[in-house]
Amino acid sequence: MKFNWFKLYIIVFLISSCNLFENKPVSAIAKYKSNYLFFEDIEKYMPKNLSEKESLLYLENEIAKWAKNHILIEQANINLDNEKKNYLSGMVKEYSDELFSFHYKEKIVKSLMDTVINQNSIDEYYKQNKINYKLNEDIVKARFIKISNENFEIPNIRNRFRRFNKSDISFLDSISLQFSAYSFNDSIWINKDVFFSKFPKVRDYVKNNIVKKNLFYQLEDSLELYLIKVNQSALRNDIAPKDYLEPTLRQILVNKRKLEFIRNFENELYINAIQTKDLEIYEQ
Numbered sequence: 001m002k003f004n005w006f007k008l009y010i011i012v013f014l015i016s017s018c019n020l021f022e023n024k025p026v027s028a029i030a031k032y033k034s035n036y037l038f039f040e041d042i043e044k045y046m047p048k049n050l051s052e053k054e055s056l057l058y059l060e061n062e063i064a065k066w067a068k069n070h071i072l073i074e075q076a077n078i079n080l081d082n083e084k085k086n087y088l089s090g091m092v093k094e095y096s097d098e099l100f101s102f103h104y105k106e107k108i109v110k111s112l113m114d115t116v117i118n119q120n121s122i123d124e125y126y127k128q129n130k131i132n133y134k135l136n137e138d139i140v141k142a143r144f145i146k147i148s149n150e151n152f153e154i155p156n157i158r159n160r161f162r163r164f165n166k167s168d169i170s171f172l173d174s175i176s177l178q179f180s181a182y183s184f185n186d187s188i189w190i191n192k193d194v195f196f197s198k199f200p201k202v203r204d205y206v207k208n209n210i211v212k213k214n215l216f217y218q219l220e221d222s223l224e225l226y227l228i229k230v231n232q233s234a235l236r237n238d239i240a241p242k243d244y245l246e247p248t249l250r251q252i253l254v255n256k257r258k259l260e261f262i263r264n265f266e267n268e269l270y271i272n273a274i275q276t277k278d279l280e281i282y283e284q
Helices: 005-016 039-043 052-079 082-112 119-132 154-163 166-174 192-196 204-213 242-275
Strands: 028-032 035-038 139-148 179-183 216-220 224-234
Touching (some): 028 039, 028 052, 035 039, 035 052, 039 052, 119 242, 139 154, 139 192, 154 166, 204 224
Antiparallel strands (some): 028 035, 139 179, 139 224, 216 224
8 A cells, every 4th residue: 555645744743733823834843942843854764665653653753863862952052061062162173174174185086196006016016015915814726617427528528627728618618507516717816715615525634735736636426526626826824926915905006196196285285375375374
């Protein structure tokens, strides 16, 4: 049944009006002294698909929340001493200024700063700082196929999977519907345990041996054959490979450029204010 918003508005209007003939804004549903709460202020935040009863309860709660807030603010203004109120007003002003300044600088950065980081910059930064980036996990570049052990093409599939040149990849892709699961994306680093979680029957000492020696491995059970090839590995406490770190390094360099850009931008504004005599610094 479609909800009747107009009916709800009329009900709330009648409930919240102490005097139907009071001179007040038409859509006001509550008043505390000179402050009004309007129906549309609550309506835009009201959850969808509420029943009429639930909507009325929601409105009543929002009205109570609004009223309590206004009463508390009024009481705070009455009972806090001037020193505390001045301190809080200063904090609000400072926060407001920082918020305006932050969003303005973000807009300038977005519209004017070059965020493209070339590969040479990443390579140089990695060379100078790689000692600071050690792995806290074992990672691998690996691929796998899971296939029925009754598939008559297993010898060919296994040979192509191990060799894995362009022709082999194309062939394996073309018959991938025969695989119950597979991943050929062996250029991406992945957590070792996440990768091997697909093969619960592979024992830990076998996993470690495969990873350390970058081996090909196959495992067969009563139904399926698993083909696994680790191309590259890096272990906990090793220096992280550059291509593993590259997204992080790129963001670091963007942030460093951003800080320098903002510093230069602020200095330009400062110098311009002095040159135009908008800023005057008096002798102490």
